[in-house]
Amino acid sequence: MSADGARPLPLRPLPVGAHGLLIELDRAEDVEALHAELLRRTADGTLPAVREIVPAARTVFLDGLADPRGLIAELATWQIPPLTTGDRPAVELPIRYDGPDLADVAALWDVTPEDVVRLHSGTEFHVAFCGFAPGFGYLTGLPEALHVPRRDTPRTKVPVGSVGLAGPYTGVYPRSSPGGWQLIGSTDAALWDPRREPAALLAPGTRVRFVPQPAHRQVPGPAASGSDRTHREPAR
Template sequence: MSAACGNGIQRVLPVGRHALLVEVATTEEAQALHAELLRRRDAGALPPVREIVPAARTVLLDGLADPRGLAAALPRWDIPPVAAADAPLVVLPVRYDGADLAEVATLWGVSEDEVARVHSGIEFRVAFCGFAPGFGYLTGLPERLHVPRRATPRTSVPAGAVGLAGPYTGVYPRSSPGGWQIVGRTDAALWDPEREPAALLAPGTRVRFEERGRRA
């Protein structure tokens, strides 16, 4: 299966005997495909599948009885683009006092106050999760605001730390090592296995950060 199906799908790659990796060109198309897969699953119009895992430019379907059948059907699907307000919105209060706030201000060429104002002025969307349970990769940063990871990762980043790396912003659901540039911190519980869903920032969720002060 290859090239240009008209619905954004570029290739459908077999992964072993029971999975498919569906390739698209952009993160927005991966989000749209993921949303369409969930719609079809909720409508009972998708063959049984154990996992649907969106990522940067792919969606993985794992645990399929007949991957070839689905691979043949996918290119004919109509996949509408994700609409602006078709997903739940989560607002995260943030104190913009992260250890890398000055570094990010320098990289952006603005003041530290302006970093907080710009970051809290963007509506993000959770493109996918990875790295740790409940760690969402949020897209929405314009390209001029992309920043590199820290040259030396920190051995411990606190839970709730709000960071930037490449095209993404994200929040550490718990204390862990990490290389993202930390601009602030939220008290929101990003991950709670007792809650349904356990991850506050599940793929597709819209996210806004709300400035709650700069210095402790």
């Protein structure tokens, strides 16, 4: 182990088709550390050409490799530093803690809704990976005691900008869609704008903080079945 704590990660490379490699790791932290290392090696030109680098819950998927087998051999020798909190500032997302499931989440956490606001907005999140829809980031950072199940019955329509919890993740719906996450709030931040560079506000590896705003919505969202947009959360 080197001075900065770099070490080989326990990883299992699985070939995918002719030009892909799925690298399986034991822990979400290891996935994020390997992903950061892959981005570093892409930036400094020491990673073989690759078309996609897709981190997920327990894996990083590389596609478009000329020689996946060569990379498997190389991977075993990599010294990978632990994930640092990073030198770039965190993306701050304004949030109104006005979600229809706030009370349910408070009950699951065994705290008051005010405590949910305090605990959630006091957490530094990380975009572990994206998926489900363009710009939808799976944010990790909540301790295990605060992980919650999905709703028993998914909503047929979750309004754009809804902030929800499911399992270890917090997510922000980049567009209106069906969904089963426990909705604790909403944001006006433009998560996804393909005409912007970068299009996704929350790319994998990005640090995120939620900054509470008064629970008042100037422009009512579209009427959404199963979602009570008039639900007001007490000011802090």
